Amino acid sequence: xxxxxxxxxxxxxxxxxxxxxxxxxxxxxxxxxxxxxxxxxxxxxxxxxxxxxxxxxxxxxxxxxxxxxxxxxxxxxxxxxxxxxxxxxxxxxxxxxxxxxxxxxxxxxxxxxxxxxxxxxxxxxxxxxxxxxxxxxxxxxxxxxxxxxxxxxxxxxxxxxxxxxxxxxxxxxxxxxxxxxxxxxxxxxxxxxxxxxxxxxxxxxxxxxxxxxxxxxxxxxxxxxxxxxxxxxxxxxxxxxxxxxxxxxxxxxxxxxxxxxxxxxxxxxxxxxxxxxxxxxxxxxxxxxxxxxxxxxxxxxxxxxxxxxxxxxxx
Amino acid sequence: xxxxxxxxxxxxxxxxxxxxxxxxxxxxxxxxxxxxxxxxxxxxxxxxxxxxxxxxxxxxxxxxxxxxxxxxxxxxxxxxxxxxxxxxxxxxxxxxxxxxxxxxxxxxxxxxxxxxxxxxxxxxxxxxxxxxxxxxxxxxxxxxxxxxxxxxxxxxxxxxxxxxxxxxxxxxxxxxxxxxxxxxxxxxxxxxxxxxxxxxxxxxxxxxxxxxxxxxxxxxxxxxxxxxxxxxxxxxxxxxxxxxxxxxxxxxxxxxxxxxxxxxxxxxxxxxxxxxxxxxxxxxxxxxxxxxxxxxxxxxxxxxxxxxxxxxxxxxxxxxxxxxxxxxxxxxxxxxxxxxxxxxxxxxxxxxxxxxxxxxxxxxxxxxxxxxxxxxxxxxxxxxxxxxxxxxxxxxxxxxxxxxxxxxxxxxxxxxxxxxxxxxxxxxxxxxxxxxxxxxxxxxxxxxxxxxxxxxxxxxxxxxxxxxxxxxxxxxxxxxxxxxxxxxxxxx
Numbered sequence: 186x187x188x189x190x191x192x193x194x195x196x197x198x199x200x201x202x203x204x205x206x207x208x209x210x211x212x213x214x215x216x217x218x219x220x221x222x223x224x225x226x227x228x229x230x231x232x233x234x235x236x237x238x239x240x241x242x243x244x245x246x247x248x249x250x251x252x253x254x255x256x257x258x259x260x261x262x263x264x265x266x267x268x269x270x271x272x273x274x275x276x277x278x279x280x281x282x283x284x285x286x287x288x289x290x291x292x293x294x295x296x297x298x299x300x301x302x303x304x305x306x307x308x309x310x311x312x313x314x315x316x317x318x319x320x321x322x323x324x325x326x327x328x329x330x331x332x333x334x335x336x337x338x339x340x341x342x343x344x345x346x347x348x349x350x351x352x353x354x355x356x357x358x359x360x361x362x363x364x365x366x367x368x369x370x371x372x373x374x375x376x377x378x379x380x381x382x383x384x385x386x387x388x389x390x391x392x393x394x395x396x397x398x399x400x401x402x403x404x405x406x407x408x409x410x411x412x413x414x415x416x417x418x419x420x421x422x423x424x425x426x427x428x429x430x431x432x433x434x435x436x437x438x439x440x441x442x443x444x445x446x447x448x449x450x451x452x453x454x455x456x457x458x459x460x461x462x463x464x465x466x467x468x469x470x471x472x473x474x475x476x477x478x479x480x481x482x483x484x485x486x487x488x489x490x491x492x493x494x495x496x497x498x499x500x
Numbered sequence: 501x502x503x504x505x506x507x508x509x510x511x512x513x514x515x516x517x518x519x520x521x522x523x524x525x526x527x528x529x530x531x532x533x534x535x536x537x538x539x540x541x542x543x544x545x546x547x548x549x550x551x552x553x554x555x556x557x558x559x560x561x562x563x564x565x566x567x568x569x570x571x572x573x574x575x576x577x578x579x580x581x582x583x584x585x586x587x588x589x590x591x592x593x594x595x596x597x598x599x600x601x602x603x604x605x606x607x608x609x610x611x612x613x614x615x616x617x618x619x620x621x622x623x624x625x626x627x628x629x630x631x632x633x634x635x636x637x638x639x640x641x642x643x644x645x646x647x648x649x650x651x652x653x654x655x656x657x658x659x660x661x662x663x664x665x666x667x668x669x670x671x672x673x674x675x676x677x678x679x680x681x682x683x684x685x686x687x688x689x690x691x692x693x694x695x696x697x698x699x700x701x702x703x704x705x706x707x708x709x710x711x712x713x714x715x716x717x718x719x720x721x722x723x724x725x726x727x728x729x730x731x732x733x734x735x736x737x738x739x740x741x742x743x744x745x746x747x748x749x750x751x752x753x754x755x756x757x758x759x760x761x762x763x764x765x766x767x768x769x770x771x772x773x774x775x776x777x778x779x780x781x782x783x784x785x786x787x788x789x790x791x792x793x794x795x796x797x798x799x800x801x802x803x804x805x806x807x808x809x810x811x812x813x814x815x816x817x818x819x820x821x822x823x824x825x826x827x828x829x830x831x832x833x834x835x836x837x838x839x840x841x842x843x844x845x846x847x848x849x850x851x852x853x854x855x856x857x858x859x860x861x862x863x864x865x866x867x868x869x870x871x872x873x874x875x876x877x878x879x880x881x882x883x884x885x886x887x888x889x890x891x892x893x894x895x896x897x898x899x900x901x902x903x904x905x906x907x908x909x910x911x912x913x914x915x916x917x918x919x920x921x922x923x924x925x926x927x928x929x930x931x932x933x934x935x936x937x938x939x940x941x942x943x944x945x946x947x948x949x950x951x952x953x954x955x956x957x958x959x960x961x962x963x964x965x966x967x968x969x970x971x972x973x974x975x976x977x978x979x980x981x982x983x984x985x986x987x988x989x990x991x992x
Binding site for chain 2: 215226227238268269270279345348354445449454462
């Protein structure tokens with residue numbers, strides 16, 4: 186177990202270093218001068234040059250790379266070109282929106298998907314199965330920004346239950362903050378739930394065909410007891426993999442939803458930073474996302490070990 | 501009896517005060533772009549001025565809703581006979597929001613800072629004519645110019661020329677401190693910027709207690725926000741298909757105004773074959789402005805025939821210089837030696853009017869054999885490739901700075917246009933302060949650009965604003981990029 190974990194951690198660290206080199210060089214290559222972008226078309230060349238010096242852009246590539254990575258090691262992400270505030274502060278603010286949003290969405294999608302998956306698998310081939318999987322198929326196919334707008338028109342414009350978008354900040358209280366996050370979380374969760382439901386159904390069906398289930402049934406366990414007690418646990422491995430992937434997606438891939446609900450999340454920060462060539466912000470956020478994906482994968486690997494005792498002893 | 505009378509009167513009064521509820525004093529406005537920071541003297545982003553100009557920061561002069569120059573922190577001024585010395589009499593009693601007093605030293609500081617060697621002012625050119633700024637006494641400032649400048653008072657009204665205090669200049673990006681009727685309250689990054697009424701304001705107090713600018717990047721999201729009442733005004737959005745949805749709703753006012761944005765088909769005037777006048781004239785003849793306005797701007801926007809705003813009193817209509825005439829265009833192209841047309845490129849920045857307008861123009865050009873390959877680029881890319889390196893043939897962009905016809909006299913500007921006759925007119929204009937004479941010179945300048953077919957002149961970008969029918973005092977037009985809230989109030 187320890188060796189297994191150690192191997193995963195080392196490979197994670199190597200990935201981080203490689204990622205930092207790739208991210209930094211790729212962003213160096215894309216055209217566009219942050220200083221010119223900030224000062225616009227009417228600015229004189231010497232004003233642009235003065236700003237470049239102020240931003241530290243007049244230094245060489247390697248100096249800036251080591252300056253940046255050196256900072257990362259001490260958790261100092263540098264200073265945003267456009268906002269001129271520490272990048273760490275900027276990201277921290279955004280994470281307080283994106284992380285709860287991702288967690289709520291993940292919880293919602295799991296809470297919907299697994300019962301649906303179990304329900305469909307237990308009634309394989311029957312109308313209930315066909316209908317729930319057809320609904321799931323539609324859920325996978327619906328573009329989430331469109332679904333999000335439907336939710337807004339229904340719950341915000343028509344019923345006036347929740348705000349149409351925006352985020353009041355946690356200092357406005359838990360209630361208003363959660364109210365602002367609930368529609369985006371649903372819009373994010375449902376398509377994810379649809380995928381997850383399909384995966385858990387097929388994983389369950391596969392397990393239900395295994396000998397040990399027949400054995401359990403032969404020993405007199407009811408169908409449902411066999412399903413919940415033995416089959417589900419064994420079907421969890423593929424479900425966990427998908428969950429891990431989905432969480433990484435939820436953290437990074439919420440750009441569209443954050444736009445529709447104009448939430449100040451990490452996804453929007455990145456898009457904005459790319460457009461404004463606020464490279465240091467882009468680099469740092471991407472690194473943070475890489476790190477969290479690695480961390481999530483590590484957690485998923487550890488969860489495998491919990492679910493599947495063989496992994497614990499084998500290594 | 502008298503007792504009953506007074507009881508009755510008191511009851512009536514209580515009732516009256518209960519029903520005559522006070523008008524609302526808060527307003528939430530949606531804006532599509534978040535300002536990168538909050539210092540108007542250190543960035544070109546329109547979003548900075550759209551939040552802060554006239555609200556938090558003031559200059560010596562300010563630009564009014566019709567583009568006129570009004571006194572602001574300068575109460576009045578005297579101009580010497582040679583047009584080179586301006587003596588400003590300043591407001592007394594004005595205070596910065598941090599409590600410090602405003603006086604001539606702050607003005608001198610602001611002007612000197614903006615034109616210093618290490619200045620990062622995006623419009624440093626506005627201050628180029630200043631030779632010295634001297635404090636005469638705390639309420640008087642004298643500015644000496646190197647040469648007379650007709651637009652000097654107008655220039656001082658730009659957001660880039662607002663007065664800042666030495667104590668707070670460095671921190672204005674995060675915590676703006678000005679002299680305006682609103683003071684900065686809070687910036688929730690990515691979400692909103694809140695201003696509150698400044699009680700210490702020197703002038704007429706504003707009706708609003710609180711104004712919040714909420715950042716809603718997507719027009720499709722801004723409309724439901726308005727419909728649900730979360731925001732009460734969208735002062736400037738390119739709404740496109742969403743517009744009819746609100747237009748028919750009596751709860752809202754749809755106000756179509758003008759901006760200072762000349763939308764042009766930029767042409768690289770030095771790059772063959774565009775260095776031939778006939779080729780540029782051919783392009784001008786093939787542009788169907790109405791089709792472009794309908795397709796790229798939802799039918800809103802005024803056609804232009806030169807680089808000048810129709811809202812300006814010196815505007816002359818030159819759209820007939822090269823009227824839409826594809827046959828004539830083909831003829832000119834043949835005369836220029838391209839009977840079968842040629843291949844070229846059209847680089848389009850990521851804005852609706854450019855991307856949609858580009859499709860229409862490309863198909864119009866194809867009609868006379870010019871095969872323009874469309875290349876979509878991002879803003880940063882556009883600024884680098886097209887604007888800085890001049891690596892382009894054709895492009896579409898809106899020049900949103902007010903009164904910017906002088907860019908055609910700039911050497912090395914990305915149009916690569918060079919006409920000594922035009923430069924001479926601009927030079928004269930620069931030195932003229934007489935209104936009538938200036939108007940005439942502006943006319944001549946417009947005519948030269950139109951005749952030379954420097955660029956394809958398309959249309960003036962409209963300002964499409966939607967707000968609650970009870971909100972009054974928001975600007976209909978946009979002579980400068982600002983949301984001046986000083987006169988905004990809720991009708992009872």
